[in-house]
Amino acid sequence: MTQRRHGLVTIADVARHAGVAVSTVSYVLSGKRTISATTRQRVLASVRALGYHPHAGARALASKRANVIALVLPLRSGMHLPVLMRFATTVVTTARQYDHDVLLVTADEGPAGLRRLAAGAMVDGLVLMDVEWQDPRVPMLRDLALPSVLIGFPASPAGLTCVDLDFYRAGSVCVDHLAQFGHRHIALLGAPVVVYERDTGYARRTMAGFTDAAARHGLDAGVEPCEEDAEGVRRTVSALLARRPALTGLVVHNEAAVGHVLDSLRALDRRVPRDLSIVAICPDEVAVRVTPALSSVLIPAEDVGHQAVTLLMRKLEGQRVPEATLLDPHLAVRASSAAVRAVARR
Amino acid sequence: MTQRRHGLVTIADVARHAGVAVSTVSYVLSGKRTISATTRQRVLASVRALGYHPHAGARALASKRANVIALVLPLRSGMHLPVLMRFATTVVTTARQYDHDVLLVTADEGPAGLRRLAAGAMVDGLVLMDVEWQDPRVPMLRDLALPSVLIGFPASPAGLTCVDLDFYRAGSVCVDHLAQFGHRHIALLGAPVVVYERDTGYARRTMAGFTDAAARHGLDAGVEPCEEDAEGVRRTVSALLARRPALTGLVVHNEAAVGHVLDSLRALDRRVPRDLSIVAICPDEVAVRVTPALSSVLIPAEDVGHQAVTLLMRKLEGQRVPEATLLDPHLAVRASSAAVRAVARR
DNA sequence: GGCCGTTGTCGAAGCGCTTCGACGACGTGC
DNA sequence: GCACGTCGTCGAAGCGCTTCGACAACGGCC
Numbered sequence: 001m002t003q004r005r006h007g008l009v010t011i012a013d014v015a016r017h018a019g020v021a022v023s024t025v026s027y028v029l030s031g032k033r034t035i036s037a038t039t040r041q042r043v044l045a046s047v048r049a050l051g052y053h054p055h056a057g058a059r060a061l062a063s064k065r066a067n068v069i070a071l072v073l074p075l076r077s078g079m080h081l082p083v084l085m086r087f088a089t090t091v092v093t094t095a096r097q098y099d100h101d102v103l104l105v106t107a108d109e110g111p112a113g114l115r116r117l118a119a120g121a122m123v124d125g126l127v128l129m130d131v132e133w134q135d136p137r138v139p140m141l142r143d144l145a146l147p148s149v150l151i152g153f154p155a156s157p158a159g160l161t162c163v164d165l166d167f168y169r170a171g172s173v174c175v176d177h178l179a180q181f182g183h184r185h186i187a188l189l190g191a192p193v194v195v196y197e198r199d200t201g202y203a204r205r206t207m208a209g210f211t212d213a214a215a216r217h218g219l220d221a222g223v224e225p226c227e228e229d230a231e232g233v234r235r236t237v238s239a240l241l242a243r244r245p246a247l248t249g250l251v252v253h254n255e256a257a258v259g260h261v262l263d264s265l266r267a268l269d270r271r272v273p274r275d276l277s278i279v280a281i282c283p284d285e286v287a288v289r290v291t292p293a294l295s296s297v298l299i300p301a302e303d304v305g306h307q308a309v310t311l312l313m314r315k316l317e318g319q320r321v322p323e324a325t326l327l328d329p330h331l332a333v334r335a336s337s338a339a340v341r342a343v344a345r346r
Numbered sequence: 347m348t349q350r351r352h353g354l355v356t357i358a359d360v361a362r363h364a365g366v367a368v369s370t371v372s373y374v375l376s377g378k379r380t381i382s383a384t385t386r387q388r389v390l391a392s393v394r395a396l397g398y399h400p401h402a403g404a405r406a407l408a409s410k411r412a413n414v415i416a417l418v419l420p421l422r423s424g425m426h427l428p429v430l431m432r433f434a435t436t437v438v439t440t441a442r443q444y445d446h447d448v449l450l451v452t453a454d455e456g457p458a459g460l461r462r463l464a465a466g467a468m469v470d471g472l473v474l475m476d477v478e479w480q481d482p483r484v485p486m487l488r489d490l491a492l493p494s495v496l497i498g499f500p501a502s503p504a505g506l507t508c509v510d511l512d513f514y515r516a517g518s519v520c521v522d523h524l525a526q527f528g529h530r531h532i533a534l535l536g537a538p539v540v541v542y543e544r545d546t547g548y549a550r551r552t553m554a555g556f557t558d559a560a561a562r563h564g565l566d567a568g569v570e571p572c573e574e575d576a577e578g579v580r581r582t583v584s585a586l587l588a589r590r591p592a593l594t595g596l597v598v599h600n601e602a603a604v605g606h607v608l609d610s611l612r613a614l615d616r617r618v619p620r621d622l623s624i625v626a627i628c629p630d631e632v633a634v635r636v637t638p639a640l641s642s643v644l645i646p647a648e649d650v651g652h653q654a655v656t657l658l659m660r661k662l663e664g665q666r667v668p669e670a671t672l673l674d675p676h677l678a679v680r681a682s683s684a685a686v687r688a689v690a691r692r
Numbered sequence: 693g694g695c696c697g698t699t700g701t702c703g704a705a706g707c708g709c710t711t712c713g714a715c716g717a718c719g720t721g722c
Numbered sequence: 723g724c725a726c727g728t729c730g731t732c733g734a735a736g737c738g739c740t741t742c743g744a745c746a747a748c749g750g751c752c
Contacts, residue, residue: 008465010708021732026710033711036730053465057406058708061737066403071450073435085431089419092452101468104417104450106438119354119399121738122447291576356738367702372740379741382700404738407707467708 009052018046029054060121069095069312070103070123072114072137074130083283083301084129087151090305091127098313100124111140118146125312127151131162133201147315149308153201157323161315163307166326167202167281170297171209173329174251174279177295179217182340183249183277186214186221187240189261190253192232193225206253206281220246226254233260238268248276248340252294255282262290273338284332292335303327355398364392375400406467415441415658416449416469418460418483420476429629429647430475433497436651437473444659446470457486464492471658473497477508479547493661495654499547503669507661509653512672513548513627516643517555519675520597520625523641525563528686529595529623532560532567533586535607536599538578539571552599552627566592572600579606584614594622594686598640601628608636619684630678638681649673 015022020039027033028043035043046052060066071091073084092102103123105113114137117123124147128137131152138154150162171188178186188210190196191203207223214221222244226236241247252261258280262272270276272292280287280296287296304327311321361368366385373379374389381389392398406412417437419430438448449469451459460483463469470493474483477498484500496508517534524532534556536542537549553569560567568590572582587593598607604626608618616622618638626633626642633642650673657667 008467008708011710012708022709023711023733024731027731030710033731034729039730051461051465053462055407055708056466056468057403057412057739058737059710060403061401061407061707061739062709062711064710064737068449088450089452092450093454096455101463102450103414104434104438104448106435108439109442115397116399117447119397120402121354122402354738357740358738368739369703369741370701373701376740379701380699385700401738404707405740407709407737408739408741410707410740 008055009050011052011054013050014043014046014052017050018043064121066122066124067099068101068103068123069125069127070105070117072105072107072126072128074107082285083299086301087129087305090302091309094306094309098309107137114140114144118144124316127308127312147312149312151304151308161311161321161323163304163311163325164202164327165299165304166329167205168209170281170329171206171251172213173297173331174281175210175213175217175219177279177331177337178249178277179219181277181337184219185244185246186219186249186251187244187247188223188251188253189226189236189257190223191225192227196225210251226257228254228256230260230263233257234264234267237261237264241268241270250276250278252278253281255286258282258286258294259290272336274341277337279337287332287334295332295334295337297329297331300327300330354401355396357400359396360389360392360398363396364389410467412468412470413445414447414449414469415471415473416451416463418451418453418472418474420453428631429645432647433475433651436648437655440652440655444655453483460486460490464490470662473654473658493658495658497650497654507657507667507669509650509657509671510548510673511645511650512675513551514555516627516675517552517597518559519643519677520627521556521559521563521565523625523677523683524595524623525565527623527683530565531590531592532565532595532597533590533593534569534597534599535572535582535603536569537571538573542571556597572603574600574602576606576609579603580610580613583607583610587614587616596622596624598624599627601632604628604632604640605636618682620687623683625683633680641678641680641683643675643677646673646676
């Protein structure tokens with residue numbers, strides 16, 4: 001367009017064009033000193049006329065701020081990709097609102113990778129996605145001197161800034177919903193055993209929320225870890241129904257298993273929601289893709305991503321932020337849950 | 347670690363520590379001038395001792411190379427996320443091998459976003475993922491003066507650098523496979539009608555490959571566009587089977603529909619592969635997740651991502667690269683395809 | 693043995709930006 | 723009417739790095 005032959009439009013070009021000093025242009029653009037309205041207009045007009053964009057490297061060098069944050073993805077690939085993708089795009093768009101760009105970092109460079117970014121002043125801060133209970137990235141965070149925000153909770157979050165869905169309340173909300181519908185015998189179909197053994201934060205917290213709420217309502221409740229493959233689900237479900245024939249309500253916190261659960265119930269000739277009400281904790285996409293559509297507490301990818309970036313920006317400005325930010329669960333009632341029938345079947 | 351109290355370790359620190367000039371350190375690190383072995387060792391030792399990493403901004407400013415490439419994701423969200431994610435991580439790791447980092451850019455800033463990156467010298471080049479037949483990002487690419495590589499083919503790829511699976515050959519390979527198994531009556535179950543209407547490149551090319559190969563083998567072949575929802579698939583499949591009862595081979599190029607296709611066939615009491623052989627063009631994950639596992643041509647996410655970055659790096663070094671890079675399809679034979687039975691059923 | 697071409701190193705000049713201190717040109721207050 | 727802030731602008735000093743030209747030191751050559 002209006003760019004110079006070879007190379008970029010520099011702030012000096014703008015200054016010349018507007019007939020002011022370089023520093024004046026800088027102050028107009030940053031707003032760090034008062035500039036008269038007339039001068040400001042003139043400068044801004046020149047900026048537009050020349051199509052000026054500051055040179056990121058020069059800015060970073062002089063200001064000691066790169067205006068870039070890193071989005072650090074974990075190595076393992078067990079998580080739900082659509083949700084992760086929504087996180088990522090939300091992080092990017094939110095960061096842009098704060099005039100920051102996003103550097104995509106995979107954890108496979110390990111600690112050295114993050115250290116490189118820090119030492120090279122490439123980024124001003126980090127957003128770590130999908131943080132696990134025992135996350136290898138967390139220890140290094142402490143001696144890195146880079147502001148960071150974690151999505152998910154590690155075992156010892158003291159001194160860090162963490163954001164996540166409030167899984168405890170999510171568990172409770174599901175139970176509350178079933179209780180309101182008159183269900184007295186319920187179960188939580190949870191993550192695979194290994195997840196509990198790994199001591200993963202969110203699974204435990206959901207379980208606690210479920211158990212506490214059930215106790216509060218005086219319900220007959222139990223927790224079933226559950227594998228994710230069709231066969232494993234089938235076994236778990238039929239064993240559960242055989243053992244607790246009075247069961248009428250099911251909370252499913254295992255998005256991979258959701259489809260198989262419905263298949264199994266169909267195979268066992270149990271109708272949803274006539275014989276059994278289901279509430280799931282899973283991404284909305286999963287909940288509406290199956291038949292019947294599931295009442296569910298969704299994973300608020302957009303909210304979490306937005307919150308994470310906002311918190312990080314606050315930290316970059318030197319403000320203090322809460323260590324834990326738990327986002328309220330929101331229950332969407334759909335076709336899979338209904339009032340318990342007056343007379344118990346079979 | 348060994349970093350200075352406040353602020354970074356600079357090249358000057360290294361020079362002082364090693365007892366050489368700043369420029370000498372620079373030349374050791376870049377290799378752009380011959381340096382004696384002894385000096386080099388001394389400098390490298392100092393680099394390690396101090397934990398030196400060059401300041402990215404300063405380097406970008408002085409060298410006019412940011413050592414960062416942008417990964418541009420499209421706005422629409424119709425594509426297969428796991429594959430996209432594998433693309434992305436491959437791009438990141440490959441870029442790292444060339445000492446580059448990756449800036450994540452969503453297309454929702456539009457042309458202005460890319461222009462900003464170019465003008466601000468934030469990135470040295472672009473990788474555009476999931477390029478469509480009529481992609482709004484493509485026109486601007488031409489006057490942007492930034493090296494770029496596209497994943498996928500737009501309508502007019504002249505002057506650009508594009509990488510993708512060779513869908514024409516993918517279509518052919520599927521037909522060849524079925525023909526070898528003796529199938530004479532086959533069909534292509536393709537993308538939804540809108541995709542063909544949108545004139546999307548890959549769908550057309552697959553179709554052409556399918557049709558040409560079928561003609562070459564003298565097969566009875568037809569193409570069926572197919573919606574992605576369960577009901578639409580069911581309709582299409584039963585209509586197809588009713589219309590062409592002799593059909594024994596099916597090529598499915600519609601990853602979202604794959605599961606529904608199998609469901610429909612099951613409902614119609616057609617066994618796979620006994621009554622009907624299926625070959626799919628889809629990500630491996632999709633192919634092995636269903637029962638029976640599908641013979642399939644996979645989308646080589648890793649190869650494509652790797653190729654894209656490699657090509658971009660070659661362009662950054664001023665080398666010429668081919669405009670089109672088509673990756674060979676690879677057929678994985680699994681349970682869903684078999685020799686046609688000697689005597690046709692029903 | 694003087695000359696020249698290498699080889700290895702140095703010093704200094706920027707790259708484009710931010711920021712600090714300086715400094716006219718204004719009111720204001722007495 | 724003079725000293726004093728305040729406001730708006732400027733010039734210059736870096737930020738940490740790359741790169742260019744210069745230049746000792748050293749052999750090889752006739």
